[in-house]
Amino acid sequence: MPPSRHSEMPVMVEDIMKLLCSISEHEKIKTAVKHSKRAAVLGASIIFVGGLVGGPQGIAVGGIIGGVLGAWMTRGQFQSIPQILMELPPAERQKLAKEATNILRDLEWTDAGQLIRKVMANEALxxxxxxxxxxxxxKWLKA
Known part of the structure; x- marks a missing residue:
């Protein structure tokens, strides 16, 4: 049996980062980096004011206006997780790889491709x- 990559820490970190990018791409995960909370507060405020001014129709109009303004405010503020992972400092990449290694502790692999195939075939993992x-x-982004 070929040696495991567990003994080669820098290579293992890269394998795990590729795995995490692959999982997040497969699941189509994106995260709001900035302004989502502010946009939500603005949207809710507009709906509230619309309801005070126009009753049920005002709520509907406020929802439309608030939604459009919220979308406009957060435009360009969503990043894919692979993009975020590639921008992590080395120490954070190491920390994330250590957390993943705790989950992968019983799994042996020789390269990133094999690791990705094994994990993608195991839904629980x-x-x-x-x-x-x-x-x-x-936690990292407070997103």
Whole structure:
């Protein structure tokens, strides 16, 4: 059996980063980086004012206006997780890889392609990694 990549830390980190990018691309995950909270508050405020001024019709009009303004405010503020992962500093990449390694501790692989195939074929393992990744990115970005 070929040696595991567990002993080659820099290579293992890259394998795991490729795996996490692959999982997030497969699941089509995006995250709001900035302004989502502000856009939501603005939208809710416009709906509220619309309801005060125009009753039920005002709520509908306020919802449309608030939604359009919220979308306009957050335009360009969504990044894919692979993009975020590639921009992480080396220390954070190492930390994320360590968390993933705890989930992958019983898995042996020789390269990123083999790791990705094994994980994608194991739904339970993929979901654990996905949950870890979403939690990490949410905490890292406060998104």
């Amino acid at each position: 993929k979901q654990k990694l996905l949950a870890m990744l979403v939690g990490y990115v949410s």
